[in-house]
Amino acid sequence: MNRRQIVEAFARFRAANAHPRGELRHSSPFELLVAVILSAQATDKGVNLATEGLFAVANTPETMLALGEEGLKGHIKTIGLFNSKAANILATCRLLVERHGGEVPRDREALEALPGVGRKTANVVLNTAFGEPTIAVDTHIFRVANRTGMAPGKTPLAVEQRLLKVVPAEYRLHAHHWLILHGRYVCTARQPRCGECPIEDLCDYGRGSGRRGPAESTSGRVGRTRSAGRA
Ligand code: SF4
Secondary structure (H helix, E strand, O other), rough: OOOHHHHHHHHHHHHOOOOOOOOOOOOHHHHHHHHHHHOOOOOHHHHHHHHHHHHHHHHOHHHHHHHHHHHHHHHOOOOOOOOHHHHHHHHHHHHHHHOOEEEOOOEEEEEEEEEEEEEHHHHHHHHOOOOOOOOOOOHHHHHHHHEEEEOOOOOHHHHHEEEEEEEHHHHHHHHHHHHHHHHOOOOOOOOOOOHOOOOOOOOHHHHHHHOOOOHHHHOOOOOOOOOOOOO
């Protein structure tokens, strides 16, 4: 995709959905942080089912700590890797209380210092909770960026850096959600729905080049990993 095509693609995304939203339910930066930690190797739907009950009884670091490990596990046991996720969430809550007055910091370095929080999670929190124009490259965005030719790259970080260069400033705040939703519902992993795609005429793959970028050859390298470590 060239620059004109990228600008046009985002204009179409915006025309179709001016205010895209993520699908993890939350009502505070803390709830979002916990939901994103839980979302590794899990669906947003599954996380939402678990957090509905969890946040009703614990939606601050202090109340989460009061719930304790067994209490927390009772709410999230339907989610994969719940043992290590529970440990990470409680360790994160301790640090939030000790270092940040119980608040989620609006700072990349401070966020990435929290257990279970890596660059991708920090980007989601900075973007969705604090309105920073960051782009968290998950498996969907990695695939879309490579397949379309919008921002090819061999690693999530390379794709993120390329996207930050090529996405026009006016679209950067919502680019994260537009690309995730596009990858989740249209440009799907196994069978992209090119016939229904609003940017088919702009996309390298849709226009028939059949390019196979790293998204076709790096399954497992990107996105959800089998560990509940940094995400
Ligand atoms: S045309 Fe096909 S490959 Fe290109 S973005 Fe649309 S769904 Fe994905």
